[in-house]
Amino acid sequence: MSNKSVLDAPLLERIRGRASGYDEDNRFFQEDLDELRAAGYLRPRPLDQMVADQRLLAAHAPATALGLGMHFTWMGVAQTLAAEGDESLQFVLDDAEAGELFAFGVSEKGNDRVLTDSVTRVEKVDGGYRYTGEKIFTSLSPAWTRLSVLGRMDDQIVHGFITRDTEGYTIHDDWDTLGMRATQSHTTVLDGARVDQSRLARVVPVGDLTDPFIGAIFKNFLLLVSAVYVGIAERALELAVQAVGSRTSMGRDGASYATDPDIRWQIADMAMAVDALDAPLRTLADDVVAQAPHGPKWFRLLSGVKHRSVETARTVVDGSLRLHGGRGFKRSSEISRLQRDVLAGVYHPSDTEAVHHTVAFDLLGSEAP
Numbered sequence: 001m002s003n004k005s006v007l008d009a010p011l012l013e014r015i016r017g018r019a020s021g022y023d024e025d026n027r028f029f030q031e032d033l034d035e036l037r038a039a040g041y042l043r044p045r046p047l048d049q050m051v052a053d054q055r056l057l058a059a060h061a062p063a064t065a066l067g068l069g070m071h072f073t074w075m076g077v078a079q080t081l082a083a084e085g086d087e088s089l090q091f092v093l094d095d096a097e098a099g100e101l102f103a104f105g106v107s108e109k110g111n112d113r114v115l116t117d118s119v120t121r122v123e124k125v126d127g128g129y130r131y132t133g134e135k136i137f138t139s140l141s142p143a144w145t146r147l148s149v150l151g152r153m154d155d156q157i158v159h160g161f162i163t164r165d166t167e168g169y170t171i172h173d174d175w176d177t178l179g180m181r182a183t184q185s186h187t188t189v190l191d192g193a194r195v196d197q198s199r200l201a202r203v204v205p206v207g208d209l210t211d212p213f214i215g216a217i218f219k220n221f222l223l224l225v226s227a228v229y230v231g232i233a234e235r236a237l238e239l240a241v242q243a244v245g246s247r248t249s250m251g252r253d254g255a256s257y258a259t260d261p262d263i264r265w266q267i268a269d270m271a272m273a274v275d276a277l278d279a280p281l282r283t284l285a286d287d288v289v290a291q292a293p294h295g296p297k298w299f300r301l302l303s304g305v306k307h308r309s310v311e312t313a314r315t316v317v318d319g320s321l322r323l324h325g326g327r328g329f330k331r332s333s334e335i336s337r338l339q340r341d342v343l344a345g346v347y348h349p350s351d352t353e354a355v356h357h358t359v360a361f362d363l364l365g366s367e368a369p
Ligand SMILES: Cc1cc2nc3c(=O)[nH]c(=O)nc-3n(C[C@H](O)[C@H](O)[C@H](O)COP(=O)(O)OP(=O)(O)OC[C@H]3O[C@@H](n4cnc5c(N)ncnc54)[C@H](O)[C@@H]3O)c2cc1C
Pocket: 066, 070, 103, 104, 105, 106, 107, 108, 109, 110, 111, 112, 136, 137, 138, 139, 140, 179, 180, 183, 185, 344, 345, 347, 348, 349
């Protein structure tokens, strides 16, 4: 495993330079993927490094980072389990070292139980399992080579991976969204798609949140998603500073907006909000790597940091847009794209209701009277 980021400045600038075109054309970030794969970016590394890299990448191209966050979630899950002495996902790490790209096929229409239940049906067959159902919002649809799927078989949730050459699935080219367009998160219809026994990840009882496999998904997914929105917030602040430095006020005899006390106050407020995201994100990523004993409080801490990262990013992007003046409202402006991209954050688990439920449960116990 490498300890050094492969994200050098020229690569990041090329990636930033392509982001608006992908968004405008509603096109997958293929060239970014090709360059990042060639640079070794897809390889597994400790969660704290993946989080730091993803945060930086998101500040240059949010959709590229969000899409690749699905791959890194599986790298993180496999590593978290391995650190706990469970080598069952070693094949995931081996595949990634060999250049495979992992996607995340969890979401289903109307399934707000997310990981703990499924409307996809699973049938045991000779040497594996067959999945029938529909997965929505499958990021990396044009490019994944391994797709995780979960479905229900009696009272169990069966998690496994299909390969791109598996028969029995169809990708519907139906991604046309307000933001995060380059993720190309199409619908995936599973029609008896086969997970080979060798690619079975876990079988978990319906409703169970105690299996370390589920805990590992929460830890890695929520921190890697948070990293994307922290990166967006950091970029929005950077753009706000640039914008106020380049605007002058006729009302203040041509003075720079950067000298206006009201504007300075707004920038300072935004910066304090952004700065407050750094420590929780890095601390929790370190805690995952160090296997900190947070026990059931993990859920509260992780969903809380995701919620705060997204909500702060939304506020900061909004403030930055105001400080840009009318130029920010142009369709071609980076901040207007960030305004659309950042909205995606509210839809990823844990959504607003789920995070409040989780935090209240940790403090107050069950809602049952
Ligand atoms: C940019 C982005 C990338 C994502 N990438 C991934 C990914 O890679 N993998 C993944 O698993 N998830 C991914 N997600 C999915 C995300 O985590 C959520 O599951 C998703 O946003 C939908 O959540 P929801 O609860 O709002 O869905 P729902 O409210 O269930 O709505 C989703 C869709 O289903 C329709 N729908 C809802 N209920 C019904 C019903 N009963 N009957 C018929 N239609 C219905 C809605 O009209 C809507 O179009 C991504 C989301 C975003 C925004």
